[in-house]
Amino acid sequence: MGVLYLVSLLLGITCMLLLDHRFRLFFWHDAKAAAIVTAVGVLFFLGWDAAGIGLGIFLRGEGTIATGILLAPELPLEEPVFLLFLTLCTMVLYTGARRLLSLAPGKRRQRERENA
Amino acid sequence: MTYLWLAFLFVAAAIVAGVVFARQGARTGESRRHWQAVGLAFAALAVLTAVFDSVMIGMELFHYDSSHILGLTVGLAPLEDFAYPLAGVVALPGLWMWLSRRRDAVAKSNLKGLVPQAILASRPVSWINTAYPFAAAMLLTTREIDWVLILGTFYFLIPYNLAMYGINDVFDYESDLKNPRKGGIEGALLQPHLHRPMLLLAALTNVPFLLVLALAGGPAAWLSLAVSAFAVVAYSVAGLRFKERPVLDSLTSSTHFVSPAVVGLAIAGADVTPGLLILLAAFFLWGMAAHAFGAVQDIEPDRQAGIGSIATVIGARRTVRLAVVLWLVAGLAMLATPWPGPLAVIIAVPYIVNCAPYWNVTDTTAARTNTAWRRFIWLNYGSGFLVTLIFILHWSLTS
Incomplete structure (x- = not known):
């Protein structure tokens, strides 16, 4: 019984939200759309987990850093938190990549104008 | 092998959804940049998955029934685990693009009714x-x-x-x-x-x-x-x-x-x-x-x-x-x-x-x-x- 894993996940989520806040990427860009994407993402992954658990593929470990609290057979409390983190991480990486891609050519063009 | 089929099913659904969303959601000329960003994000996610999935499996947070997986691993992470970030990164950004575009006033009024x-x-x-x-x-x-x-x-x-x-x-x-x-x-x-x-x-x-x-x-x-x-x-x-x-x-x-x-x-x-x-x-x-x-x-x-x-x-x-x-x-x-x-x-x-x-x-x-x-x-x-x-x-x- 431990809370290390859960705390790490919550810290990870906090970091994603800080990045989101700093660069206005996801929730701080369009909160309603972000909420829908997050809900769809977490439910999609949970459905996948449920299917894997149902087919007997996914098994919970006895790791000492987990709380051991189960929401359903083989589905620990930490799993939806992890899936939330995965969804946020995915969206922050994507929106961040879009930002970088849209900045890069703009800067180049700006430099070209300055050189001309 | 069961896990591979399961992963295949969900990834296929995600790809279909992602392509449909991207086609609906992308403004003219936006599509190429969308998929570039998806590629970049997946590259980063793959590295993170290789590292942290291995750590999580090493810490015995979860494991797999060995008869259901291929046996190919990156670190300790089974290859099939990479299907999660792949499915997420293919489908969700498309949904995001479509939703945020739909919420732009013009498209929104068109869908009324x-x-x-x-x-x-x-x-x-x-x-x-x-x-x-x-x-x-x-x-x-x-x-x-x-x-x-x-x-x-x-x-x-x-x-x-x-x-x-x-x-x-x-x-x-x-x-x-x-x-x-x-x-x-x-x-x-x-x-x-x-x-x-x-x-x-x-x-x-x-x-x-x-x-x-x-x-x-x-x-x-x-x-x-x-x-x-x-x-x-x-x-x-x-x-x-x-x-x-x-x-x-x-x-x-x-x-x-x-x-x-x-x-x-x-x-x-x-x-x-x-x-x-x-x-x-x-x-x-x-x-x-x-x-x-x-x-x-x-x-x-x-x-x-x-x-x-x-x-x-x-x-x-x-x-x-x-x-x-x-x-x-x-x-x-x-x-x-x-x-x-x-x-x-x-x-x-x-x-x-x-x-x-x-x-x-x-x-x-x-x-x-x-x-x-x-x-x-x-x-x-x-x-x-x-x-x-x-x-x-x-x-x-x-x-």
């Missing part, structure tokens, strides 16, 4: 005709109400009809313009700017239910769901247009109503008995007769629009007679089923009485059969009532 239109288009008065066969077939087999029964009944009540009539109205737009009968209880004209959103709505409301129902059953359920979904699409979609192919039109239309029952039986794992097969065959004949008779009233507009149907090909009189004979055969077939099935023979009587006055109808007077067609829609409720009484009797006799 989609859901009310979709509901009107789906003929709520006939929803019960597809939900009832599924629910009855499944309940009479399993004798209990579980989540699959509730989910499946809801699916065949609303999303299934949204798809069937939504797709139909999109591809029927041209011919419906010429038909004054559309626009009320029997159908609604769908504005062209709602055509693409309507098809998207049909896909989004159907695919998840089909996947879950498929997971709840075995190969028989997969096959019957596939036939059911195919019949829904093939009936009206451009290129197939089974509704314009005489005889095939009646067969497909009947499949729309019989296949939900077959899906229910397949998911419930019913025993295939001669009595059950006769019952399904009688139901199928009933459905064919219903479709053929319904086509008679549209002979004139269909011919003017250059559309073929069983009625335009064999003529009004012979179609009406065929329908009456099919109902008669369906009723008589029920006499061959175990008790209390033979009671169902009386259900054929009102249909025959309703249509017999048109025994000598001609192509020019065919439109008059609309009177009988309107009665037909309500007759179905009476038949449903009688069928339910027979099912209750069957239930009490066999429990």
Whole structure:
């Protein structure tokens, strides 16, 4: 019984939200759309987990850093938190990549104008 | 290997959703940058997965049944685990792009009225005709109400009809313009700017239910769901247009109503008995007769629009007679089923009485059969009532 894993996940989520806040990427860009994407993402992954658990593929470990609290057979409390983190991480990486891609050519063009 | 198939299924669903979302959501020239960003994000996610999945497995947070996985690993992470970030990064950014674009004022006002239109288009008065066969077939087999029964009944009540009539109205737009009968209880004209959103709505409301129902059953359920979904699409979609192919039109239309029952039986794992097969065959004949008779009233507009149907090909009189004979055969077939099935023979009587006055109808007077067609829609409720009484009797006799 431990809370290390859960705390790490919550810290990870906090970091994603800080990045989101700093660069206005996801929730701080369009909160309603972000909420829908997050809900769809977490439910999609949970459905996948449920299917894997149902087919007997996914098994919970006895790791000492987990709380051991189960929401359903083989589905620990930490799993939806992890899936939330995965969804946020995915969206922050994507929106961040879009930002970088849209900045890069703009800067180049700006430099070209300055050189001309 | 099981995990690989599972991952494949979910990744495939994610790719389809991602591509559809991206096509709907991308502004001109935005698509390339979208997929570049998806690629970059996946590269980063793959590295993170390799590292942290290994750490999490190393810490014994979870593990896998080794008989279900390929055995290829990156660090400690099984190769299949990379399917999670792949599916997420393919589907979710597309959804994001589509949602944030949709929320831009212009697109938003255009979609106004989609859901009310979709509901009107789906003929709520006939929803019960597809939900009832599924629910009855499944309940009479399993004798209990579980989540699959509730989910499946809801699916065949609303999303299934949204798809069937939504797709139909999109591809029927041209011919419906010429038909004054559309626009009320029997159908609604769908504005062209709602055509693409309507098809998207049909896909989004159907695919998840089909996947879950498929997971709840075995190969028989997969096959019957596939036939059911195919019949829904093939009936009206451009290129197939089974509704314009005489005889095939009646067969497909009947499949729309019989296949939900077959899906229910397949998911419930019913025993295939001669009595059950006769019952399904009688139901199928009933459905064919219903479709053929319904086509008679549209002979004139269909011919003017250059559309073929069983009625335009064999003529009004012979179609009406065929329908009456099919109902008669369906009723008589029920006499061959175990008790209390033979009671169902009386259900054929009102249909025959309703249509017999048109025994000598001609192509020019065919439109008059609309009177009988309107009665037909309500007759179905009476038949449903009688069928339910027979099912209750069957239930009490066999429990």
